[in-house]
Structure formats: structure tokens, C-alpha cells
Amino acid sequence: MLRTILLGPPGAGKGTQADRIVEKYNVPHISTGDIFRANIKNGTELGKKAQEYMNKGELVPDDLVVEIATDRLMQDDCKEHGFLLDGFPRTVYQAEKLDEFLAGQGLKLDTVIDLEVAEDVLMKRLTGRRVCKACGASYHIVNVPPKQEGICDKCGGELFQRADDNEETAKNRIDVYNNETAPLVDYYEKAGNIAKIDGAAPLEETFASIVSALGE
Ligand SMILES: [Zn+2]
Numbered sequence: 001m002l003r004t005i006l007l008g009p010p011g012a013g014k015g016t017q018a019d020r021i022v023e024k025y026n027v028p029h030i031s032t033g034d035i036f037r038a039n040i041k042n043g044t045e046l047g048k049k050a051q052e053y054m055n056k057g058e059l060v061p062d063d064l065v066v067e068i069a070t071d072r073l074m075q076d077d078c079k080e081h082g083f084l085l086d087g088f089p090r091t092v093y094q095a096e097k098l099d100e101f102l103a104g105q106g107l108k109l110d111t112v113i114d115l116e117v118a119e120d121v122l123m124k125r126l127t128g129r130r131v132c133k134a135c136g137a138s139y140h141i142v143n144v145p146p147k148q149e150g151i152c153d154k155c156g157g158e159l160f161q162r163a164d165d166n167e168e169t170a171k172n173r174i175d176v177y178n179n180e181t182a183p184l185v186d187y188y189e190k191a192g193n194i195a196k197i198d199g200a201a202p203l204e205e206t207f208a209s210i211v212s213a214l215g216e
Pocket residue numbers: 132133134135136137152153154155156157
């Protein structure tokens with residue numbers, strides 16, 4: 001049983017570490033994006049409400065985000081195994097509501113995991129991705145380079161950099177994350193309930209640090 005949150009900027013390697021945590025602790029990975037999509041696809045009342053805001057190009061209000069997330073946490077798999085939250089909470093208000101929700105059930109969070117990576121490393125990771133125009137295969141100029149620069153190993157197609165991966169967009173994504181999440185890190189620090197993990201270390205080392213923070 002594990003109840004935790006995975007925090008970390010874009011490029012911190014959250015996806016990879018989340019997969020490892022799910023595998024080791026047998027815990028459902030609750031990503032905000034996934035639960036929003038599921039509610040909208042299934043046409044739930046919560047999904048319809050969220051869709052109205054999204055159609056207007058407005059942010060889904062905190063209270064509705066909390067409702068959608070806690071509704072997911074009420075399902076059997078979370079009751080049995082706990083949860084690894086990813087993308088929720090995103091604000092201090094949401095974090096307070098999550099604590100209230102858990103307290104109402106006599107539960108509390110385990111250690112929150114914060115993956116820390118220096119900005120220059122994040123920039124290298126985020127801007128190094130190259131995608132094949134023909135088959136969509138994904139490469140990384142540092143981590144997963146193609147055999148021949150600019151050419152897809154699989155189909156010989158031309159590799160390009162997606163607009164999302166350019167410097168300006170990458171910097172903006174990091175800034176948005178920092179502005180949004182810094183207060184959240186403070187919140188869990190005050191509660192003495194956060195472990196700052198070096199996300200720039202090799203994958204296995206980072207995962208070992210996570211396990212040592214969460215306990216076997
Ligand atoms: Zn290709």
C-alpha cells in the first residue's frame with residue numbers, strides 16, 4: 001500500500017520513474033490527464049462539467065479538479081492498493097483538499113517525491129528530441145541518437161524537431177511548472193513530508209533513491 005504524489009518538471013523523467021514505482025509497489029498510476037479523458041469519454045456528470053470549461057477555453061476550477069480526482073481515488077483499486085498521483089494536486093488549495101479528503105477516511109499521504117533536475121539539464125533533455133517525419137519514431141540526440149544524424153534508423157525517413165521541443169517552448173513549460181509548483185513543494189516541506197530526489201542521476205540510481213524515501 002502506497003499513497004504518494006510524484007512531482008517534477010517536464011523532462012525530469014517522471015514517466016519512467018512512475019512506471020518503475022507502479023511495478024514495484026503494485027499501485028495504480030493516477031494521472032490527471034487520464035482521469036479527465038476517461039470522465040469526458042464516458043460522459044460522466046463530472047466530465048460534462050469539465051468539458052464545458054474546456055470548450056470555453058477556460059481552466060477547470062480547483063474544486064472541480066478536486067472532485068474529479070477524489071472520485072477516482074474512491075474506486076476499489078485505490079482503496080486496495082493506494083495511488084501514485086501525477087499532475088494532481090497542482091495548487092496548494094488542491095493539496096489542502098486532498099489532505100482533507102484523506103483525513104476524512106482516516107488516511108494520510110506517504111512521503112511526496114519531488115524529482116529535481118537543474119534547468120540546463122532539463123533544456124537539453126527537452127530540446128534533444130527528434131521525430132521521424134515518415135514513421136513517427138522518436139530519437140534523442142544525446143540519449144537515443146540515430147545511427148546517422150538526421151536519418152531514421154527504422155525507415156530512412158528525415159528526422160525533425162517538433163515545435164513543442166524548441167527552446168522557447170521548453171523554457172516556457174519549465175517556467176510554468178516552477179511558478180505553479182514551487183508553493184506546493186513549500187506546502188509539503190512545511191508538513192515535513194517530501195523527499196527531494198536527484199532526477200539527473202542515472203535512472204537506476206534515481207529509482208533507488210525513491211525506494212529508499214518510500215520504504216521497501
Ligand atoms: Zn522512420
